[in-house]
Amino acid sequence: MYQHIRTPAEGEKIRVNEDFSLSVPDNPVIPFIEGDGIGVDITPVMKKVVDAAVSRAYGGKHKISWMEIYAGEKSNQVYGENVWLPDETLEAAREYVVSIKGPLTTPVGGGIRSINVALRQQLDLYVCLRPVRYFQGVPSPLKNPEKTDMVIFRENSEDIYAGIEWEAGSEDAKKVINFLMNDMGVTKIRFPQTSGIGIKPVSSEGTERLVRKAIQYAIDNKRRSVTLVHKGNIMKFTEGAFKNWGYALAAREFGAIPLDGGPWMKLPEDKGGIVIKDVIADAFLQQILLRPEEYDVIATLNLNGDYVSDALAAQVGGIGIAPGANLSDSIAIFEATHGTAPKYAGKDQVNPGSLVLSAEMMLRHIGWSEAADLMVRAMERTIQDSVVTYDFARQMSDAQKVSCSAFGEALISRMT
Numbered sequence: 001m002y003q004h005i006r007t008p009a010e011g012e013k014i015r016v017n018e019d020f021s022l023s024v025p026d027n028p029v030i031p032f033i034e035g036d037g038i039g040v041d042i043t044p045v046m047k048k049v050v051d052a053a054v055s056r057a058y059g060g061k062h063k064i065s066w067m068e069i070y071a072g073e074k075s076n077q078v079y080g081e082n083v084w085l086p087d088e089t090l091e092a093a094r095e096y097v098v099s100i101k102g103p104l105t106t107p108v109g110g111g112i113r114s115i116n117v118a119l120r121q122q123l124d125l126y127v128c129l130r131p132v133r134y135f136q137g138v139p140s141p142l143k144n145p146e147k148t149d150m151v152i153f154r155e156n157s158e159d160i161y162a163g164i165e166w167e168a169g170s171e172d173a174k175k176v177i178n179f180l181m182n183d184m185g186v187t188k189i190r191f192p193q194t195s196g197i198g199i200k201p202v203s204s205e206g207t208e209r210l211v212r213k214a215i216q217y218a219i220d221n222k223r224r225s226v227t228l229v230h231k232g233n234i235m236k237f238t239e240g241a242f243k244n245w246g247y248a249l250a251a252r253e254f255g256a257i258p259l260d261g262g263p264w265m266k267l268p269e270d271k272g273g274i275v276i277k278d279v280i281a282d283a284f285l286q287q288i289l290l291r292p293e294e295y296d297v298i299a300t301l302n303l304n305g306d307y308v309s310d311a312l313a314a315q316v317g318g319i320g321i322a323p324g325a326n327l328s329d330s331i332a333i334f335e336a337t338h339g340t341a342p343k344y345a346g347k348d349q350v351n352p353g354s355l356v357l358s359a360e361m362m363l364r365h366i367g368w369s370e371a372a373d374l375m376v377r378a379m380e381r382t383i384q385d386s387v388v389t390y391d392f393a394r395q396m397s398d399a400q401k402v403s404c405s406a407f408g409e410a411l412i413s414r415m416t
């Protein structure tokens with residue numbers, strides 16, 4: 001029994017089988033978090049579009065029973081002040097296996113730590129999967145945006161996102177700095193009296209489980225390459241180790257052998273002959289603009305993945321249309337790449353495309369690919385008809401600018 005979560009009168013739980021496949025009932029209960037800021041705009045639109053796609057695809061045989069669960073500002077309203085991530089929200093995400101969420105606010109500097117990051121860490125959703133593809137007609141700063149077709153596997157559980165840091169001037173920061181200088185012989189802290197300190201844990205286990213998923217995805221989806229993106233020339237034992245552990249895993253578990261003497265590798269032909277390569281993160285950020293066609297599946301650390309996600313999203317039209325998923329071996333929470341865009345909150349203006357496409361990934365994840373296909377086709381048709389929200393309209397000369405909710409209706413009317 002939950003305290004504030006109301007379980008729907010109808011519907012059953014999705015279950016995880018021993019081999020991690022899913023048993024999906026015809027009428028699954030799917031928890032959703034509305035989200036802060038523009039969550040009130042995009043989440044209802046997403047639900048409506050999904051319901052329409054499922055109804056059109058299966059004519060009443062399948063139906064989602066939505067169940068609201070709480071986090072962020074709404075959780076403060078429902079559970080009381082300073083309850084940002086109630087235990088029962090985590091419990092429901094675990095119990096119901098597949099959920100979807102709107103964005104949640106994180107203050108900069110002081111205040112609470114990220115609830116988004118906490119959700120990922122507490123449920124050990126170690127893969128942040130963010131596909132980046134171009135939809136014909138979307139305005140882009142690139143001449144050939146269709147050449148950007150990548151799938152990001154961002155490590156989601158460690159790196160400096162672990163939140164191990166101490167504020168400059170605090171007793172704890174002094175303690176850590178003294179330990180580093182006195183016990184560890186560290187002489188390179190330039191301003192020890194006024195430094196804040198952050199710790200960046202990166203493990204072989206964390207790296208290997210992420211890279212394993214990326215390589216398996218590349219094999220299953222017949223992709224050409226997996227690129228390990230790192231800054232290992234500077235952070236040798238964290239980002240450099242990520243690269244080394246990634247290559248070692250490719251050789252050990254997938255039979256990769258060095259290509260032209262290495263360090264690049266190639267999987268055997270029966271595993272698609274996929275190339276495993278690496279690139280230093282700063283060089284990567286210029287090459288994705290100049291030669292995006294050279295990159296395919298990307299495996300990278302948490303912070304790099306955050307930067308790369310928004311940069312790649314921009315190449316194909318921006319974060320208004322950038323979907324994603326947070327995955328463990330069993331649990332999945334789908335969410336857009338963008339945040340709460342507070343200046344647009346409640347104005348029915350923003351692009352619901354990112355959350356709609358995150359839901360499309362969710363439907364595919366539960367095996368409802370006919371409904372997912374309808375959503376993708378509707379997105380393609382709507383954009384080709386130049387019916388778009390403000391973010392695209394401001395870059396197009398001939399667009400019909402519509403609201404967030406009207407864009408949802410436009411999608412639904414093109415689901416044939």
Ligand SMILES: NC(=O)C1=CN([C@@H]2O[C@H](COP(=O)(O)OP(=O)(O)OC[C@H]3O[C@@H](n4cnc5c(N)ncnc54)[C@H](OP(=O)(O)O)[C@@H]3O)[C@@H](O)[C@H]2O)C=CC1
Binds near residue numbers: 102320337354
């Ligand atoms: N997973 C999550 O829940 C995430 C949460 N956040 C949090 O969100 C808050 C705001 O972060 P901020 O850095 O402003 O980043 P946001 O992603 O929220 O917004 C930045 C800009 O991106 C554009 N944008 C974002 N979403 C949309 C959309 N749906 N349609 C069209 N344009 C969109 C807008 O651009 P323009 O102004 O040009 O119109 C907006 O001002 C912070 O508290 C942050 O921590 C951030 C990222 C992810």
Ligand SMILES: O=C(O)CCC(=O)C(=O)O
Binds near residue numbers: 105114115116309337
């Ligand atoms: O948690 C946050 O506030 C930001 C998260 C973020 O930027 C992301 O997941 O891409």
Ligand SMILES: [Mg+2]
Binds near residue numbers: 306307309310337
């Ligand atoms: Mg981000």
